[in-house]
Amino acid sequence: MSASRQAIKRHQTRLRQCARCPHMTGPPVTGNAVVSPVLLVGQAPGPKEIESRKPFAWTAGKTLFGWFSQIGVEENVFRAGVYMAAVCRCFPGKTPRGGDRVPSREEVDNCGQWLQAELRLLQPKLVLPVGKLAIQQFMPVTKLDEVIGKQYRVHLEKGTADIVPLPHPSGASPWHRVEPGKGLLQRALATSPLVSFSLVLGLWLVLNNIPGIRRMRQEGFRQSFLRKSLKDRRV
Numbered sequence: 001m002s003a004s005r006q007a008i009k010r011h012q013t014r015l016r017q018c019a020r021c022p023h024m025t026g027p028p029v030t031g032n033a034v035v036s037p038v039l040l041v042g043q044a045p046g047p048k049e050i051e052s053r054k055p056f057a058w059t060a061g062k063t064l065f066g067w068f069s070q071i072g073v074e075e076n077v078f079r080a081g082v083y084m085a086a087v088c089r090c091f092p093g094k095t096p097r098g099g100d101r102v103p104s105r106e107e108v109d110n111c112g113q114w115l116q117a118e119l120r121l122l123q124p125k126l127v128l129p130v131g132k133l134a135i136q137q138f139m140p141v142t143k144l145d146e147v148i149g150k151q152y153r154v155h156l157e158k159g160t161a162d163i164v165p166l167p168h169p170s171g172a173s174p175w176h177r178v179e180p181g182k183g184l185l186q187r188a189l190a191t192s193p194l195v196s197f198s199l200v201l202g203l204w205l206v207l208n209n210i211p212g213i214r215r216m217r218q219e220g221f222r223q224s225f226l227r228k229s230l231k232d233r234r235v
């Protein structure tokens with residue numbers, strides 16, 4: 001049984017007060033407190049995300065939501081229906097060459113405790129790790145080419161989840177704009193868990209606009225997703 005919205009809100013309140021990593025710039029960024037069977041895991045916020053206190057709020061977000069728009073899920077629907085987490089919730093800072101610093105092992109471990117808590121609370125059925133650092137939290141990966149475009153089943157502390165790895169939408173990496181990355185990304189967006197996700201999220205949006213069915217909306221979204229996901233599964 002997954003968490004209540006109150007439990008998620010309490011978790012996020014504690015998370016936003018975290019200052020465990022001395023070399024990170026906060027405050028920690030969280031997405032909406034949505035009880036969802038779908039969990040997106042980004043890498044770490046940039047300065048614009050820290051400023052707006054919203055994950056994927058800037059250029060990488062535009063690219064990412066453009067991908068989901070291709071499967072019929074617009075940004076506002078995605079933010080309302082998917083729990084958005086990350087490997088690290090604070091900005092790691094810049095390297096001397098101007099790129100974003102990769103979080104240290106210690107920082108990833110520190111922040112991993114928040115992610116593990118979310119996995120326990122939400123018990124997601126679909127996880128979308130975005131970028132190599134996020135994918136590595138669920139499976140070993142050396143090259144993106146080996147994992148993007150495929151779907152996996154992993155055992156979590158509570159239950160199992162489908163994993164559909166995605167590349168990072170950052171403008172700094174051309175991987176997703178040139179072959180073979182471009183084609184592999186399209187293959188990832190066409191995997192059955194993502195197609196099911198887009199269909200059920202569309203239904204959820206329709207129900208969301210009808211007054212008086214809040215409970216049905218929440219339960220229906222979760223249950224329909226699970227049924228559809230099981231039916232369509234082709235691992």
Ligand code: SF4
Nearest residue numbers: 018020021028090111
């Ligand atoms: S990166 Fe994570 S663990 Fe480190 S201070 Fe920020 S929220 Fe806390």
